[in-house]
Amino acid sequence: MKILVQKYGGTSVADLACMKQVLEKVRKSLQRADKLVVVLSARAGDTNRLLAMAGEWSPAPDKAECDALVSTGEQVAVTLFAMLLIDAGIRARSLLAHQIPIRTDDGHGNARIRKIDDEMLRSLLDAHDVLVVAGFQGCTEDLRITTLGRGGSDTSAVALAAVLGSVECEIYTDVDGVYTTDPNICSAARKLDRIAYSEMLEMASMGAKVLHIRSVEFAQKYKVPVWVRSTFTDDPGTLVTQEDSTMEALLVSGIAFDKDQARVTLHNLPDVPGIAASVFGPISEKGILVDMIVQNTSLDGHTDITFTIPRKDLNPTLELMKEVAPKIGATEVVHDLNVAKVSAIGVGMRNHSGVAARAFAALTGEGINILMISTSEIKITILIREKYVELAVRILHDTFGLDWDPMG
């Protein structure tokens, strides 16, 4: 029995007209699969409306209650869509997370899937052609409703595909695939036919919001091939899959960027063990995500530490540093809001030296000052002044020849 898992995002189910388009996609898909599991997000705007309501009711809404509130968005979407399918003569029903169940931990607002029971799903698939599953939601052991974090419906879909041994998972959204970079910034951006899980992870973590990052981790772990496609075109889209040799022929697959960055520097720290822990311990306790960290080599027993954080976390971070700095002997805390990250990503990078050097040369050749650098096996990230972001993206895109398809 061929089971296909499809996920449709909020813009794809925004209103009756959109849902009718999805109905046609589903009808066609039943010609190439025996059974369909369709995962839906909340209708565009519903999640924001519900979160705004929570914000009106409470300055800091209880997270468990907030999850139970927000999850109604997906409940509305799946029940309405199931009505359409049933009226179209398709044997269908909606499913909420607790009905399956999709078990998660109790990390309300950002819960992680622990276990999906496939028994009920399989028995329901005997009696139905399409199961319409509410994405984004899960439930704890004691049946409280959780949510998986923004974009979590992607993860619901991939996890269901993994547990059902689905041959493929298709993520339908309002873009027609994964691009080498943001087409709004770089007109030479090109849609990729394939991208490796590891590359997609680096793209996703850089704020290229095509796929929820945890869905890619799931897909990689359970080797689920994931198609990213548009609901509104017939373009085959981009396949997110395991690395193969053709991918490694490419040095760089994409250029990502993130403008939501702030930089903080602590000056003149005594270079003794435990200093980094004193700085980053309190920050991580607050749940603030530190990204790049650079510590200069020690001069006369003193050093500087510079790190980047999301912009919204700057004020709480500076508050923390006000307490921490005197304790560890830092003479000054300075910060900078006008910075941004640009990254070149590619599994081919692993086998080739000189990629970083080419990137640095290209940027400095155009007069862009490099503020910080961090590299991983398949990624080079460069912190620059925010005003240079668009220029830097275009330079790197051109430098690594992303505007033409070497496989094409």
Place this chain on the structure above:
Amino acid sequence: MKILVQKYGGTSVADLACMKQVLEKVRKSLQRADKLVVVLSARAGDTNRLLAMAGEWSPAPDKAECDALVSTGEQVAVTLFAMLLIDAGIRARSLLAHQIPIRTDDGHGNARIRKIDDEMLRSLLDAHDVLVVAGFQGCTEDLRITTLGRGGSDTSAVALAAVLGSVECEIYTDVDGVYTTDPNICSAARKLDRIAYSEMLEMASMGAKVLHIRSVEFAQKYKVPVWVRSTFTDDPGTLVTQEDSTMEALLVSGIAFDKDQARVTLHNLPDVPGIAASVFGPISEKGILVDMIVQNTSLDGHTDITFTIPRKDLNPTLELMKEVAPKIGATEVVHDLNVAKVSAIGVGMRNHSGVAARAFAALTGEGINILMISTSEIKITILIREKYVELAVRILHDTFGLDWDPMG
């Protein structure tokens, strides 16, 4: 441990300001009870909005999907209210029907409660001061969401009170109690301090929409005293309770009426066994509620059958009669939309003859023609032309001395 069950209707939780008033009621109530179970309806307008959406999506929405859709209204109300309580420092959480669970049959749209598990409720009451339970909803054995019919939150509350052995159940609404009749029609209408379950049942079934009829059946069965009160005043309201001798001193406790009636007559039926079944079988199969039925005594082996139905069901009923009439030899089917019912209700009626006679005399004395009559142990119902309803209500209210309190 004194557990109090309270239910607040849709107008009581319509917006943040209303919910804050309910918060104060809850805070005060915690001074006279150890624990509170607060049952909420959907915020005013939400249920209608969701039903309208279902109607936009489907001409005849799948009932199970519709229940899962509409139940989000209560889910939104309870999570928002739980947020308020938690912010006010009250140990509280929301509960959906499936989390308790409140088991019902699978009569979607009008399900009946089969069983409420009190184990989880009791253990949650150890750790919380207030449990905020979504009214109106239940779940089937296989976890599908059901709803209990319009006004079903009253039934949720009374059922919870019954299972928890709550000393009392308080229904907060936008009126301050049960009246002898509709004050909009009869200015002499008086709020009752007490009313018997059986009287309330007759009032409720006549469309006096203060309490959901099934909630009264539950209350009567499990002997739960139910207070009907206003959220917006401090009036003690009306106590719905078991009959006692003081109640029986009153001949009539209230006058109810129902304008939503249509009358259908089949003329010249052969008076043979099985005729009534041929007429009413197909009607009840369609789920149409027949109320009054009168069959004249046979003249020359032929008879007439007249019955009343809700007005909205007139067309489908006439369609059915078009098929049925020729089969059973009826010569004519006539109908009348301009009729209405007026009832006098009272447990005291049981011990006194002549109540019916006084009612008929009073109405005919004012020139009101009586079209049909039906009587039960504690109720006399009279069908009249619709234009006389207000007059008839005032006449009966006066005839039975309802404008003064014999106990007062």
